[in-house]
Amino acid sequence: MIKINLLPHREARRKELKSQFYSLMMFAGLAGTAVVILIGFIFSSQLSAQTERNAFIKKENDELDLKIKEVANLKQEIDALKARQQAVEDLQGDRNxxxxxxxxxxxxxxxxxxxxxxxxxxxxxxxxxxxxxxxxxxxxxxxxxxxxxxxxxxxxxxxxxxxxxxxxxxxxxxxxxxxxxxxPRELEAAASAAQLPANKPANAKMP
CATH class of the missing domain: 3.30.1360.100 (General secretion pathway protein M, EpsM)
Incomplete structure (x- = not known):
């Protein structure tokens, strides 16, 4: 006896394919979302690390600028002290x-x-x-x-x-x-300069 399937198998097959397509689309969407989140997390970590490095470099630069300023101020104080010392020596020498x-x-x-x-x-x-x-x-x-x-x-x-x-x-x-x-200090400087050429041959390296 011949059996005939009268059910709408084409429509059922079409529904099944559509369901599989939607499932694949959902899976692809979830996978894409996961990838985007992962990449965003990586970029955020790198950006955070770079921000920390930039903040560290800025802090070190600020400390270095402060030290340079302190050295400059110290140099000015030393120069002023030398100038005062030279003025006192000149006054003592000028008396004679x-x-x-x-x-x-x-x-x-x-x-x-x-x-x-x-x-x-x-x-x-x-x-x-x-x-x-x-x-x-x-x-x-x-x-x-x-x-x-x-x-x-x-x-x-x-x-x-x-x-x-x-x-x-x-x-x-x-x-x-x-x-x-x-x-007097100018005379001493001139005397020292006059002695330099005489000392150079003695200190010169042999060829």
Whole structure:
């Protein structure tokens, strides 16, 4: 006997395929959601770690800037202390400058030279006086240039004038010049610099 299935098997098959499709779509959606959540968690962890590293670097940079500022302030304080110490040493050394200056001028002044004014302003000395001739003034300037205590003489005025009246009148050279005076520490620095070339051959390496 032949059996005939009269049930709508095509519709049933279609419903079954549709149900499987929906199940696959749901599974794919869940899997995609899980992947997105996992990737987001990884990115969030990396971002959090990078944020922590950035915060650590910023903290270290701030501490380093503070230390640099402290070092700069300390350097300024040291420089100010050195400046004050140098000022005190200069004051102590400058007390003897008038003595050295007078001794040096007496030693350097040639015959036929008469000084009328010696005035010190800082490290420059104004000198005025009379000389028998222009050559006498020139000799005096040359002597000042070669002095270890004096430096950079500069003639301000050098002219012929008459002194006295009648038979006692004399024609002399009136001069006005200024010259620098060195401090003891400048002389010591110059002496040390002069000794350096002499020591270099002894310290030089043999080829």
């Amino acid at each position: 400058q008038p003595v050295f200056m007078m001794n040096e001028l007496v030693k350097l002044a040639p015959e036929g030279l008469y000084l009328t004014l010696i005035k010190q302003e800082g490290q420059r000395i104004s000198i005025k006086g009379y000389a028998q001739s222009h050559s006498t003034v020139g000799i005096f300037v040359t002597e000042l240039s070669s002095s270890e205590w004096m430096t950079k003489p500069e003639i301000i005025q050098n002219k012929a004038v008459g002194l006295g009246q009648g038979r006692d009148a004399k024609r002399v050279i009136e001069f006005d010049l200024n010259v620098g005076i060195r401090r």
